[in-house]
Amino acid sequence: MKVRYKKSEEIRERLLDTAELLFAQRGFFGVSIRDITDAAGVRSASINYHFDSKQNLFMEVVDRRVEPLAEARLIALADVDLENPNREEVVLGIVRAFIEPMIHYAINGGAGWKNYCTLIAHLGVQKFWTDNTVSSKYDSHAIKFIEVLKILFPDASDHSIHCCFQFLLSATLYTVCDNRRMDTLSNGVYKSKDLRKIEKPLYKFVVNGIMGTVRV
Amino acid sequence: MKVRYKKSEEIRERLLDTAELLFAQRGFFGVSIRDITDAAGVRSASINYHFDSKQNLFMEVVDRRVEPLAEARLIALADVDLENPNREEVVLGIVRAFIEPMIHYAINGGAGWKNYCTLIAHLGVQKFWTDNTVSSKYDSHAIKFIEVLKILFPDASDHSIHCCFQFLLSATLYTVCDNRRMDTLSNGVYKSKDLRKIEKPLYKFVVNGIMGTVRV
DNA sequence: ATGAATATGAAACATTTGTTTCATTTATGG
DNA sequence: CCATAAATGAAACAAATGTTTCATATTCAT
Numbered sequence: 001m002k003v004r005y006k007k008s009e010e011i012r013e014r015l016l017d018t019a020e021l022l023f024a025q026r027g028f029f030g031v032s033i034r035d036i037t038d039a040a041g042v043r044s045a046s047i048n049y050h051f052d053s054k055q056n057l058f059m060e061v062v063d064r065r066v067e068p069l070a071e072a073r074l075i076a077l078a079d080v081d082l083e084n085p086n087r088e089e090v091v092l093g094i095v096r097a098f099i100e101p102m103i104h105y106a107i108n109g110g111a112g113w114k115n116y117c118t119l120i121a122h123l124g125v126q127k128f129w130t131d132n133t134v135s136s137k138y139d140s141h142a143i144k145f146i147e148v149l150k151i152l153f154p155d156a157s158d159h160s161i162h163c164c165f166q167f168l169l170s171a172t173l174y175t176v177c178d179n180r181r182m183d184t185l186s187n188g189v190y191k192s193k194d195l196r197k198i199e200k201p202l203y204k205f206v207v208n209g210i211m212g213t214v215r216v
Numbered sequence: 217m218k219v220r221y222k223k224s225e226e227i228r229e230r231l232l233d234t235a236e237l238l239f240a241q242r243g244f245f246g247v248s249i250r251d252i253t254d255a256a257g258v259r260s261a262s263i264n265y266h267f268d269s270k271q272n273l274f275m276e277v278v279d280r281r282v283e284p285l286a287e288a289r290l291i292a293l294a295d296v297d298l299e300n301p302n303r304e305e306v307v308l309g310i311v312r313a314f315i316e317p318m319i320h321y322a323i324n325g326g327a328g329w330k331n332y333c334t335l336i337a338h339l340g341v342q343k344f345w346t347d348n349t350v351s352s353k354y355d356s357h358a359i360k361f362i363e364v365l366k367i368l369f370p371d372a373s374d375h376s377i378h379c380c381f382q383f384l385l386s387a388t389l390y391t392v393c394d395n396r397r398m399d400t401l402s403n404g405v406y407k408s409k410d411l412r413k414i415e416k417p418l419y420k421f422v423v424n425g426i427m428g429t430v431r432v
Numbered sequence: 433a434t435g436a437a438t439a440t441g442a443a444a445c446a447t448t449t450g451t452t453t454c455a456t457t458t459a460t461g462g
Numbered sequence: 463c464c465a466t467a468a469a470t471g472a473a474a475c476a477a478a479t480g481t482t483t484c485a486t487a488t489t490c491a492t
Contacts, residue, residue, distance in 0.1 A: 005489050008439060025343070031246035033480060043441055048481055050439095125337045125393040127241070146401065162398055162406050163417035167387040169397075173389055174386030177341040181385075182378055184355055185362065190378050201379035201429055208428025209421035221459055224469060249450060260469055264451055266469095439488065448479060457470065462463100 012050050014040050017112055018130065020061045024118040028058055044094075062123070062134050065105075065116050068142040072101035076146065090152060092207050098145050098201065099172050106176045107195050114178070121177030124169070149210070156214035164210045175202055228266050230256050235330055236277045244274055264405050271384040278339070278350050281321075281332050286357040288317035293360065298368065306368060307421050314361050315418065322392045323411050330394070337393030340385070358385075365426070372430035380426045391418055 004012075018040040022031040033054055037044045051057040076097035084090050105113040123134060142165070143213070149161045175198055182192040220228075234256040238247040249270055253260045267273035292313035321329040321405050339350060358381070365377045391414055398408040406413070 001436075003490090005253055005438060007489075011439090027243055027245060029243060032478075034478080044480090045442085046440075054480065121341045122338075124397070125341055125390060125395055127395055135397070142401060145470080158402070159406055159413065159418050162402050163414055164421060165401070166390065166398055166408075166414075167418065167421045170386045170390030171383040174341060174382065174390070177345055179341055181340070181351070182382055184351055185358060186374070186378050186382070190375055192382075197375065198379055198382075201376050202383065205380060205383045205425035205429045208324045209425035212424025212428075213417055219460085219466060219467080223459075227469090248448075250448085261452080261472085262448090262470075270450065434492085436491100437489085439486100441484105441486075443483085443485105445482070446480100449477075451477105452475070453473085455471090455473105457468100459468075460466090460476100462465090 008050075009041075011042060011046065015042070015050060015057070016064060019057055019065075020112060020115045020119065022123070023058060023061060024115040027122060028054075059133070061116075062119070063137070065113065066137045069101055069105065069133075070081060070138070072105075073098055074099060074141055074144065077148065080148075082148070087152065088207060088211060091149075091210050092203060094145060094152075095155060095168065095203055095206050095210070096147055098168065099206070102172060102176060103195050103199055103202075117176040118178050121173040124173045149214075153214040154208055155216045160213050164213050167209060168206050171206060224266075227256075227258060227262065231258070231263060231266060231273070232277055232280060235273055236280075236328060236331045239274060239277060240331040240338070243338060258315065275349070277332075278335070279353070281329065282353045285317055285321065286354070288321075289314055290357055290360065292317060293364065296364075298364070303368065304423060304427060307365075307426050308419060310361060310364055310368070311384065311419055311422050311426070315385065315415075315422070318388060318392060319411050319415055333392040333393050337389040339387075340389045365430075369430040371432045376429050380429050383425060384422050387418060387422060 015036065019031070019036050022035055022039065025031075033047050034044050036057075037047060047054065047057055051060060077094065080090060080093035080097055084089060084093075102117060106117040107114075109116075146161060146165050149164065150156075150158065151163050152160065175192075175195065178192055180192050182198075192198075231252065233245070235252050238251055239257065241247075244350075249263050250260050253276060263273055267276060293310065296306060296309035296313055300308060300309075318333060322333040362377060362381050365380065366372075366374065371376065377405065391408075391411065394408055396408050398406050398414075408414075
């Protein structure tokens, strides 16, 4: 059994952090191994030593934060009172359970989490998802949210529920991707970086979108 | 003044089409000049001859369909009766004016348009937008939609309007990006390719999202 | 402190990258 | 058909790519 030295573990993490940043900025193909190792202050061979390949490094970057995010969402989902007769409040609970962990990690989780959210947003619009194990790791907990919505709205069509989740997901990812589009569209008045300010409108929009769509 | 031969023009278009496809699939950095020229059946030097550089080819790919798309949207927007006392109908008109052209190009515009929509969706989540002239070309007509919404809802905050447009845009781009996420989440029952089926829920979701968000 | 396991440094590897060069071929207006 | 401009083919370029090798240095349980 391979035992890792403590100092080596530090370098591994530093490489993961640096790769996370650069992959978020320029994508998998836009970043070379030497870009990462130079930025991390190590030799280029160390990536192949620690991660075997560039592809594998990328997967480890993605994997690293899947579990914490999925868990935070599921814990929040478990806290929602599904028996509450006010369905709008229930939907808000479900929506927040999904969105809030990601937004809050992006805001308070440090640079690593912020970069990670950007990276995941990029992956979200690519087929890459389905060709890789990335998709399945996120799907397993995403399906739970879809199931809950189905139970809450038994008269709505399955398709409309799936669509709602897609729109919820799209708005969330687009919001955390930090593309600065809102900045240019508002002449710098509003910033896509200011997640705290966008959070509430996002909830409102998605909740109303869902309530209006599942209505039979 | 340089005069282009007819046959050469064909090759130029073929290169643009091939580049559009490959860029949509793997992004700018994921595609090499030789990937494109091999797929197009020409020599690798022809890209530098016809487009000077890879970067410039990419810009021409993006530019090629900006105008038609923006124009279709603005024409549809001009057709909306803003005096209609039923505000939900007006919002639907505005929303459709923005979304419908893109969806319909993606459905009926041939492979080129479909690839283009995927490509634009990728660009949508990147800072790339703002670093380039790409952004400005799309912004100029997007702002018109924001302005119309502001007029329609004078009591809503500017910020909420900008947020609404962001969510509208995100759902639209995510929907046309063909990432197959809906396929895996529904075990193959529903397909992200089936835009025709997603179109109506999308309108419903966005209209209700907007109506609920701008309400003061 | 020592020795075996682990990690690093430095260099090299074969490909692939975007681009340039230039002789040859092709197309078009006169 | 001719002359001239435009386009192509084939090769070459330096630089960058991911990965491997191996000698040296570092770590840490004993």
